[in-house]
Amino acid sequence: MGTSLPLHISRTVPDEPTTPYKQYVYAYPHQKAYRLGADRPLLTDVWAGERLDSLSLYVHVPFCEMRCGFCNLFTRTGAPEEVTRDFLSTLERQAAVTREALEANGTPRFTLAAFGGGTPTYLTADELVRLCDICENVMGADLKGVPWSVETSPATATADRIAVLAERGATRLSIGVQSFVDEEARAAIRPQKRSEVDAALSRLKEAAFPILNIDLIYGIDGQTEQSFQVSLDAALSWEPEEIYLYPLYVRPLTGLMARHDTADESWDEQRLRLYRFGRDHLLAAGYRQTSMRVFSRVGSAAVDSADDSNISEYNQQAGMVGLGVGARSFTTDLHYTTDYAVAVPEVRRIIDDYIATPTEEFRRAQWSFRMDDDERRRMFVLSMLLEADGLRVDRYRNLFGSLPQDDFPAQFALVVERGWLEQDGGLLRLTPEGMAWADAIGPLFFSARVNQAMTSYQER
Structure with a gap:
């Protein structure tokens, strides 16, 4: 070398x-690493000279029905209808000026889209319709013509919501199960029942999205190879095109932080042991490993269209347009976003500030990192x-x-x-x-x- x-x-x-x-x-x-600087450039300048013919659209929906013990994402639980309604109104204002900034530099064309969070399906079916309308009618994304991914949860993968996503052309649904073992779900401070998980997966399979992804977590307190295999086999029984295996992390300001010793070396040993077990189990079941976390079923749409099936976990090259509080945008020279936090009071304040943001402020990049x-x-x-x-x-x-x-x-x-x-x-x-x-x-x-x-x- x-x-x-x-x-x-x-x-x-x-x-x-x-x-x-x-x-x-x-x-x-x-x-x-992002900071709110005195220099807040206009988006028309930020996107000047950028390629606009192969953009990715990411919409961050910062709402969940509950906050899991391991979650350090930017999300608010139990938001009332007036907050989600006002959030969508603000999102529409942000989308309009973002589209103007892009069009000032050419003709934007979106080739990928994703709704993340939070849990996008926390929104009602009618609100999901409005969100899709904003993406199509304001941003100009052809949701039925591009690969499009949505995150959901067992509690919010209801028939009416799934019907909206299927009708609007979603190609990938990712459901956060984490564990099919009720005791492990409780240990991760994720109150759910196996029966609810299976019912949600049944609805998703019936909708026949091209790609179904199931998220699982390893390293939960008390989890063993035997109990992990219960979740692995339960996930495999649904024949998902993708399975993500996430190591449990315990971060500051999360529910598990107070009850978990992150310096315990035996925890590293447990997670490594379970990772290797899960990896080998999925490989033997006909899945191909594409990263530490991602396993795709050989012969499925997840493998056949691996280059364009969704906004992958590392797909952050220039050309990402983010909408919604907490969403990031990537250009060649600047990465930018809104304010960000984990603690409940700060998250609520930031969402309220986003809703109250004057339209003109959306014309400028706020929190950013200069590349x-x-x-x-x-x-x-x-x-x-x-x-x-x-x-x-x-x-x-x-x-x-x-x-x-x-x-x-x-x-x-x-x-x-x-x-x-x-x-x-x-x-x-x-x-x-x-x-x-x-x-x-x-x-x-x-x-x-x-x-x-x-x-x-x-x-x-």
């Missing part, structure tokens, strides 16, 4: 990983290396004019030394054990600038 570093790459030496579960890298940089050449290289490495297909050296060189091993020699030397990386010609790919440690490998590539910003972030 090369040892020389281009001058535009910051020289950072990563700390040796001590836990496999350092940081879930679903987007880089993390939202905690540079160094950060773009890091983001690209993370978006490729953490996927099973790996990082193609020629793609990196074509984009940046250098080799990833030369730009990040300490990082690549460390992962090679630990047996986490293999090189096959011009492909850098995580080994099976490297994939198990993906949440430790990702943070190795964070810049000093991002680490400092995240460290100084005040949890709210």
Whole structure:
């Protein structure tokens, strides 16, 4: 491997990983690195010069019927009808000025869409109709013509809501089950019953969406291989096109924080053991692993259309347009969003502030992170290396004019030394054990600038 570093790459030496579960890298940089600056550029300027012919649309719906013990997402529980109504009205105002900013630079075309949260299906069927209307009539997204993903839950996957999503063309429904074992669900502070989960899955299967995804969590207190297999086999019985396996994380200001010792080394051992068990079980059942968390059924739409089936967990290249409080947008030079928090009072305040935001303010980027050449290289490495297909050296060189091993020699030397990386010609790919440690490998590539910003972030 090369040892020389281009001058535009910051020289950072990563700390040796001590836990496999350092940081879930679903987007880089993390939202905690964003800041509200004095310079709030106009969206017309932010999107100037950007490609507009292959945009992704993400809508964040910050509402849930309950807050699970592990949840640190930006979401409010039990929002009354007037709040969801006013949220949609504000979303429509934000969409209108966002569309204007895009059209000032050309003709925008959306090729992917996703509703996330929160739980988008917390909205009523009529509200989901209105949300779809905003995306189509205001933003100009053809929901029936593009891959389109929606997150749901057992309690909100009702027949009327599912009917709206099916009629409007949703191609992927992701349901957060987490565990089919009632005792484990309670241990994760997720009050649900197996009968409710099965009823919701029955409705989703009947609607015949091209892709059904089931989320499961491992590392719950008291969970064993035997109890995890109950959930794995229950999920497999529904023949979903995708199954996501998430390690349990306990973050500040969450319900589990007060009752869980995050420094307990046996917890790491439990999670690694359950991960390997779950991985092997799904591989034997005919699924293909596409990242640490994602398993797709071979021969299904999830594999056949893997490049365009949904906004994947690492798909954050330039061209993402976010709507709704908590949604992020990505351009080549700027990542921007709204305010963000986890604590209940702060979340409610931010949602109220969003609803009260004058339309003119939506014409400017608020909380943001300015990208540079160094950060773009890091983001690209993370978006490729953490996927099973790996990082193609020629793609990196074509984009940046250098080799990833030369730009990040300490990082690549460390992962090679630990047996986490293999090189096959011009492909850098995580080994099976490297994939198990993906949440430790990702943070190795964070810049000093991002680490400092995240460290100084005040949890709210």
